[in-house]
Amino acid sequence: MGDAAWIVGKGDDDHNDPVSSHKSDGVNALVIAEIVHAVTHQGKLFTISGIREGIVNNASFYLGVTVPAGKELHLVVEGSASGDAHGHIYENATFNGGTATTPVNRNRVSSNTLTGFTFAIDPTITVPGDLIYTSFLAGGTGNQAGGSTGESFGEWVLAPGSYIFEMENKAGNNVTMAAQMTFYEESD
Secondary structure, three states: OOOOEEEEOOOOOOOOOOOOOOEEOOEEOOEEEEHHHHHHHOOOOEEEEEEEEEEOOOOEEEEEEEEOOOEEEEEEEEEEEOOOEEEEEEEOOEEEOOEEOOOEEOOOOOOOOOOOOEEEEOOEEEEOOEEEEEEEEOOOOHHHOOOEEEEOOOOEEEOOEEEEEEEEEOOOOOEEEEEEEEEEEEEO
16 A cells, blocks of 8 residues: 555645646646655545453454445455464454454544445354465564564555454454554455
């Protein structure tokens, strides 16, 4: 989500078009803006996050996402734990309940919202679905836990359907876990 760039042309002071204009000190200049920067200015970049304490060994912290028909979700997911953890992403999942959460627009002057999506923190998993990604977050175990962090290292593009993001405690003791998704939507 941070490596690509949009070319922002001349005259558009708020960078609201992928190819538009920008004036700098009265001189017409070609400006290049990273996609994250551009979609933030457009009011299209959102975040959800959650934290949970006291997760026992081999238990998990989940985020559930449902993408409606006709839309795509472009996202980066990050997680941290106070010890060793495994990270997993599943698609074609079935879940319910949990704490419904509303994505926060990262442009705090924008009134844009997302519609049709479902975001849940720690939902009940009925069907985990198909494992499409897994990783190890090294953080030490037991009394030697130093904490771990992980990121999906690049953007995922989620098609319509339901997804589960799981962080599984492998520290050998109780841990605190946190997860964050940063994303923008594209429509057909």
